[in-house]
Amino acid sequence: xxxxxxxxxxxxxxxxxxxxxxxxxxLSTYLRTYKIGxxxxxxxxxxxxxxxxxxxxxxxxxRVWNVTKRAVGVEVNKQVSNRxxxxxxxxRIEHVQQSRCHEEVMLRIKKNDQLKADAKVHGKxxxxxxxxxxxxxxxxxxxxxxxxVTPIPYDVVNDLKGGY
Amino acid sequence: MVFVKAQKSKAYxxxxxxxxxxxxxxxxxxxxxxxMINQDKNKYNTPKFRFVVxxxxxxxxxxxxxxxxxxxxxxxxxxxxxxxxxxxxxxxxNYAAAYCTGLLLGRRVLKKxxxxxxxxxxxxxxxxxxxxxxxxxxRPFRALLDVGLLKTTTGNRVFGALKGALDAGVDIPHSEKxxxxxxxxxxxxxxxxxxxxxxxxxVAAYMNSLLEDEPxxxxxxxxxxxxxxxxxxNIEEMYKKVHAAIRANPVQKKVEKPAPKEHKRFNLKKLTxxxxxxxxxERLNALNAAAGNDDDxxxxxxxx
Numbered sequence: 001x002x003x004x005x006x007x008x009x010x011x012x013x014x015x016x017x018x019x020x021x022x023x024x025x026x027l028s029t030y031l032r033t034y035k036i037g038x039x040x041x042x043x044x045x046x047x048x049x050x051x052x053x054x055x056x057x058x059x060x061x062x063r064v065w066n067v068t069k070r071a072v073g074v075e076v077n078k079q080v081s082n083r084x085x086x087x088x089x090x091x092r093i094e095h096v097q098q099s100r101c102h103e104e105v106m107l108r109i110k111k112n113d114q115l116k117a118d119a120k121v122h123g124k125x126x127x128x129x130x131x132x133x134x135x136x137x138x139x140x141x142x143x144x145x146x147x148x149v150t151p152i153p154y155d156v157v158n159d160l161k162g163g164y
Numbered sequence: 165m166v167f168v169k170a171q172k173s174k175a176y177x178x179x180x181x182x183x184x185x186x187x188x189x190x191x192x193x194x195x196x197x198x199x200m201i202n203q204d205k206n207k208y209n210t211p212k213f214r215f216v217v218x219x220x221x222x223x224x225x226x227x228x229x230x231x232x233x234x235x236x237x238x239x240x241x242x243x244x245x246x247x248x249x250x251x252x253x254x255x256x257x258n259y260a261a262a263y264c265t266g267l268l269l270g271r272r273v274l275k276k277x278x279x280x281x282x283x284x285x286x287x288x289x290x291x292x293x294x295x296x297x298x299x300x301x302x303r304p305f306r307a308l309l310d311v312g313l314l315k316t317t318t319g320n321r322v323f324g325a326l327k328g329a330l331d332a333g334v335d336i337p338h339s340e341k342x343x344x345x346x347x348x349x350x351x352x353x354x355x356x357x358x359x360x361x362x363x364x365x366x367v368a369a370y371m372n373s374l375l376e377d378e379p380x381x382x383x384x385x386x387x388x389x390x391x392x393x394x395x396x397x398n399i400e401e402m403y404k405k406v407h408a409a410i411r412a413n414p415v416q417k418k419v420e421k422p423a424p425k426e427h428k429r430f431n432l433k434k435l436t437x438x439x440x441x442x443x444x445x446e447r448l449n450a451l452n453a454a455a456g457n458d459d460d461x462x463x464x465x466x467x468x
Contacts, residue, residue, distance in 0.1 A: 020181040024194045028233045030202045033209055069204040093205065 011055045015046035022047065029094055034072045038064045039099040042074060042091055051092025061099050072096055193313055200308060201231040213239065215307040215336055217266070217325045219314075224262055226269040226325055228307055240276055240416075242269035249417070250409040252402065254388045259324040259344060260364040260403055263289070266325035267407060270332020271414035279305055280414075285333030289407065291359030293340040296333050304335040319344035319361070327362065363403045368396040 008015065025045060034040065042057045051071050056078065066073030071092045078087045112128040119126045186192035203212045211230035218225045224244035229236045244256040244265050255261055274280040283304055286294040296304040307329075311322050323342045330336055340346060345357030360366060371389070374382035375396075383390065394402065435443070 020179075022181060024184070024198065026184070027194075027198065027201060027231065030198060031231060031233050034205060035208070067206045067208075069206060070202070072205060 008055065011044075011058075014055065014058055015044050015052075017046050025094055032093070032098060034064050034067060034093075034096070034098070036064050036067060039102045040064055040072065040074055041097045041099045042076065042089075042095060043097055045094040048092060048094040051090070051095065053089055053091045053095060057089060057091075061101055066090070190313075200310060213305075213307040214310040215269075215326070215329055215334070216310040216312070217262070217322045218312055219257060219262075219321060222257060224257055224265045224321075224325065226265045226329075228269065228273050229310075240269060240273040242266075242272055242416075246416075247406065250406050252406045253392060254394065255364065255367060257321070258364065258367060259319075259321050259361045260367070262321040262324035263328040263331075263362045264403070264406055264410060266328025266330075267332050268328075268410045268414055269325075270329040270334045271411055272416060273305060274333055275414055277305060279333070283333030286331035287411070289327075289331055289359065289362050291343075291345065291353075291355040291357070291362055293343075293353060293355075294330055295338075296330070296335045304333065306335040309336055309338065316342055318342050318346050318348075324361065327358075363400040365400065368399045371396040371399075 003009075025047065029045075039061060040063075041061050042053055042059070044052055044055070044058045057074075057076055060076045062074040062076035064072050065075045065088060068090070071090045073088055073090045074096065075086050075088050077084050079085075108130075115126060115128055182188060184192070184194060187194060200214060201212065203210060214229050214231075216225075216227045216229050222245075225241070226243070227241040228239040230239065231237075242265050244261050246268065247253075247256060247261060247264055250264070250268070252261065252264060270285065271280060274283055279302060282299045282302060283296060285296065298304055309322075309326055314320060314322055316322070318341070320342065324344070326336060326338060327343060330338065340353040343353055343358050344361040345354040345359075346352070347354060371382065371386055374385065389395075
């Protein structure tokens with residue numbers, strides 16, 4: 001029999017629930033809220049059969065563009081031949097997690113806003129730009145003893161004794 | 165047939181997946197809970213309130229709860245053991261008491277949300293099916309009945325509590341199919357029978373029948389009633405007074421508990437990294453000292 005290419009083909013492992021995590025899903029999955037513009041990871045929950053995305057989207061991250069009663073619309077990038085298409089899929093809550101990819105940016109935005117507000121109060125000019133790690137500063141090596149190593153003169157006798 | 169020792173091997177334990185804690189305790193039906201708590205995502209953070217009714221052997225617990233990831237948040241609660249403050253001292257877990265508890269919770273929640281003036285509910289309990297009508301300014305308070313693990317048979321006390329909350333003015337989607345007095349043959353609710361149950365008529369009838377047939381059993385079974393001078397005829401009056409008292413002042417009495425002098429700990433406090441290192445050094449020193457003593461003893465033996 002030839003190999004089938006059905007909707008859920010080759011998903012034996014990716015759609016299976018993790019070890020000792022089978023059965024009902026915990027309630028926090030249902031209590032999380034998603035707003036338009038949030039970044040979400042698509043991760044299929046094999047025990048919930050409704051609203052499952054296609055296996056391609058498992059592990060992809062995208063932005064929410066629509067919120068419905070039980071699902072969210074996620075806009076994910078998909079490479080098709082020579083271009084990347086922005087695909088809009090609808091996925092049930094159980095197959096979606098809040099992504100932390102944007103978390104660092106959001107924290108930095110908040111911190112920078114705070115810094116700028118403080119600087120404005122004091123009348124100082126600051127730059128909130130990130131600087132890449134520069135070369136390490138110079139330092140003095142401590143507790144080092146100097147050991148001078150000189151080459152020993154060539155000893156013909158001893159050398160021939162080994163080989164030859 | 166070979167008799168094999170029944171053993172739970174190490175492999176069994178390694179592979180065993182425990183159910184959720186509350187499922188292990190047999191207290192929560194997660195299938196029902198998921199469906200009750202699930203709020204439409206396009207309603208974002210709007211809370212979904214549950215009218216939770218639970219019965220213990222001697223008490224009735226009624227709460228209005230909303231779910232959150234940190235834990236459920238209780239908006240208001242009412243217990244049957246508060247009813248003595250409103251004039252009901254006996255029969256705290258019967259249908260009539262459930263009605264009173266539901267009524268108390270309903271009025272309490274409405275008062276908290278300042279909806280009690282607008283939504284009086286059904287002041288005179290008739291046993292008929294009553295649903296709150298939305299008033300002009302604010303919509304009625306909506307909650308969903310949460311029965312837990314009960315069998316929802318017709319005439320269950322949980323529906324007595326439901327009726328109490330409905331008559332208080334809370335909007336709870338329901339059907340009259342499970343109220344006491346609904347007959348399956350007619351497919352109709354007999355309001356008279358339901359009203360009897362709300363006012364403890366079924367208890368009064370039992371009291372009368374016991375008085376006639378088995379007066380000794382009446383003495384033992386209804387001893388608390390007799391002690392307080394409650395007879396079959398006064399029961400309805402008593403419940404009417406309780407309902408009025410509840411509507412007059414549903415506010416929960418706050419019990420002031422003195423803060424305990426020292427905080428009781430039920431588990432060992434976690435040690436810090438420094439403390440753990442110090443402990444280890446102590447143990448090693450002790451071991452070395454003991455080993456040293458042993459060595460000394462051995463050396464002495466060797467010497468000798």
